Each structure stands twice: as structure tokens, then as C-alpha cells.
Amino acid sequence: MMMPRSLVSSxxxxxxxxxxxxxxxxxxxPLIQPSTKKTLNHLSGRTVAxxxxxxxxxxxxxxxxxxxxxxxxTIDVSPEQSSLIKGETIADTIETxxxxxxxxxxxxxxxxxxxxxxxxxxxxxxxxxxxGDGITDHPTQGLLDVLTxxxxxxxxxxxxxxxxxxxxxxxxxxxVGSHLRLIPQLGVAIQLVAPDFFMPSIVERExxxxxYGVTFTEVLEEGLNDADIVMPLRIQSERMDxxxxxxxxxxxxxxxxxxxxxxxxxKPGFVVMHPGPVNYHVEITEELANDPHxxxxxxxxxxxxxxxxxALHWCIES
Ligand code: ASP
Numbered sequence: 001m002m003m004p005r006s007l008v009s010s011x012x013x014x015x016x017x018x019x020x021x022x023x024x025x026x027x028x029x030p031l032i033q034p035s036t037k038k039t040l041n042h043l044s045g046r047t048v049a050x051x052x053x054x055x056x057x058x059x060x061x062x063x064x065x066x067x068x069x070x071x072x073x074t075i076d077v078s079p080e081q082s083s084l085i086k087g088e089t090i091a092d093t094i095e096t097x098x099x100x101x102x103x104x105x106x107x108x109x110x111x112x113x114x115x116x117x118x119x120x121x122x123x124x125x126x127x128x129x130x131x132g133d134g135i136t137d138h139p140t141q142g143l144l145d146v147l148t149x150x151x152x153x154x155x156x157x158x159x160x161x162x163x164x165x166x167x168x169x170x171x172x173x174x175x176v177g178s179h180l181r182l183i184p185q186l187g188v189a190i191q192l193v194a195p196d197f198f199m200p201s202i203v204e205r206e207x208x209x210x211x212y213g214v215t216f217t218e219v220l221e222e223g224l225n226d227a228d229i230v231m232p233l234r235i236q237s238e239r240m241d242x243x244x245x246x247x248x249x250x251x252x253x254x255x256x257x258x259x260x261x262x263x264x265x266x267k268p269g270f271v272v273m274h275p276g277p278v279n280y281h282v283e284i285t286e287e288l289a290n291d292p293h294x295x296x297x298x299x300x301x302x303x304x305x306x307x308x309x310x311a312l313h314w315c316i317e318s
């Protein structure tokens with residue numbers, strides 16, 4: 001019997017796996033549009049459980065859809081409907097699913113490192129897939145953004161030498177956690193932009209710079225200067241205390257992306273991405289987020305389904 005493979009940490013995903021998953025996902029992408037018949041049998045007879053302890057639209061729905069298109073059975077173990085609400089532990093919930101013969105569990109939780117801990121304990125019997133843990137990591141978001149960029153520029157090699165600027169609430173963003181571990185592997189330079197109140201500590205910045213080569217600035221124009229790809233992040237107000245929430249207005253005033261700000265500094269042909277959900281007029285204007293000539297946000301959503309199909313296949317069948 002084949003051993004399941006867990007996908008829990010972006011730090012464990014090397015260039016070969018990025019290549020494999022994105023090239024498989026590219027072949028599947030034509031399926032992800034209205035009025036195509038979406039029935040494959042790569043995972044037929046397999047079962048994928050989704051277990052989301054934090055809200056989600058894109059990640060949860062795309063994993064479920066990806067599993068269904070590949071012919072797997074799907075079950076949802078959302079906390080409000082399960083015995084978690086009666087006080088059952090997460091470990092017992094996973095043990096129950098393993099015993100039922102479920103092949104993979106896609107988990108999102110506010111506890112940092114939980115998917116890694118579960119993979120250590122149960123990874124020989126079930127594939128654990130990290131769909132976002134606390135403020136740490138979101139590996140499939142990183143991979144789907146790589147796929148979106150490959151689609152945009154034509155190949156993985158074409159990304160070499162590009163500059164990606166990620167801005168916003170860096171301290172609380174698990175998207176940053178995945179992107180800085182995955183994207184520099186492709187030769188893309190990452191610059192992180194935020195006011196001091198949304199910046200990680202100096203120690204963390206030095207560490208990230210040393211390990212991943214990322215650079216930092218508090219000056220928006222400097223961050224946008226010569227950028228090929230710009231990604232504003234959602235302000236994670238659900239993770240903030242009252243004081244931090246009171247700073248959101250100041251952030252918007254100084255850093256909200258609009259057509260003028262990006263056009264003045266970015267490289268000609270630049271693109272804008274966003275992991276979603278977007279809070280219009282906080283981190284980006286509605287007009288810019290929905291500008292089809294600049295924004296790849298819709299492409300990211302479609303790439304999310306194809307990439308998660310490839311990721312499920314990588315975890316369960318390859
Ligand atoms: N959807 C992404 C996440 O789960 C981004 C966000 O929620 O801001 O981290």
C-alpha cells in the first residue's frame with residue numbers, strides 16, 4: 001500500500017515538487033471554467049475530509065471541488081456540525097477519520113504548527129494538508145500563486161529576475177509565511193512593505209533576510225519601485241487587539257493601492273494579485289482590484305482549484 005504524503009510546511013516544498021505540482025495543475029486548468037464537464041477518476045474510491053476551524057471560501061470550496069472533480073468522496077467535519085462542539089479533541093477527531101479509512105484531511109486552524117504536529121502523529125496513515133495554520137503558513141496559497149505567475153509569464157523560468165512586492169499586515173500574514181519560503185526559489189526577489197506597526201520584529205526581519213533574501217521597507221514608493229508583481233494583503237483584523245485595529249485607518253491612508261500609486265512606480269506591464277478575501281478600500285481600491293488589464297485575482301481563484309487537484313494527487317496517489 002502506498003504511504004500518504006502530507007503537505008504541511010512550505011519550507012519542505014523544494015523546486016522539484018513546485019515544478020511537478022504546477023506542471024500537473026497547468027494541464028488541469030482548462031477544466032476550470034463554466035460549461036466544461038469535470039469528471040476525472042484519478043482519486044476515485046478515495047475520501048478527502050475538509051476540516052476548517054477558521055472561516056474560508058476560496059480554500060475550502062476549491063479543495064472540495066478539486067477532490068470531487070478527481071472523483072473522490074468528500075466529507076466536511078466543520079466544528080459546528082461535529083462532536084468538537086461537544087468537547088471532543090482534535091486528536092480524537094482525526095483518529096476517528098483515520099479509523100473510517102479517510103485518505104486525506106485538509107485542515108485550517110488558528111493554532112500555529114498544528115498541521116505539522118498532526119502529520120508527525122498520523123502522517124503514516126493519512127495525508128494531512130495544511131490549509132492555513134494561524135499566522136505561520138499557507139502552502140497551497142503559495143503554490144497557486146506560483147501557478148498564476150507561470151500562466152501569466154509563460155513558464156517557471158520566465159519568473160527569474162522578477163520583483164514581487166508584498167505589502168500590508170506582514171506580522172499576521174500566513175500568506176507571507178508561505179510566499180517567502182516558496183517564491184524566492186524561482187529567482188523572484190521579494191520585498192515586504194509595511195508601516196512599522198505592521199512590520200515583524202527586527203530579529204525576525206534579519207532572519208528572513210538571511211534565509212530567504214527578502215528585503216523590507218516602510219516607504220511605499222520604494223517598495224513599488226520597479227515591481228513586476230504587487231500583492232496587497234488583507235488586514236487581519238480578527239487577529240488584532242483594539243489598539244492595532246485603531247491603526248487600520250492610518251494604514252489605508254498611507255498604503256492603500258490605487259491606480260495612481262501603482263502606475264507611478266511599478267514596472268510597465270506590472271500585475272496585481274491578492275490572496276483574497278479583498279476588503280475594498282482598505283488595502284486596495286475596488287477599481288484596481290477589478291481592473292482586468294492589471295489584476296490577476298480571478299486567475300488566482302481558478303488556479304487555486306487546479307493547483308489543489310494537483311496537490312491532492314501528490315498527497316494521495318503519487
Ligand atoms: N485567505 C488567506 C488566508 O487564509 C488570506 C486572508 O484570509 O487574508 O490566509
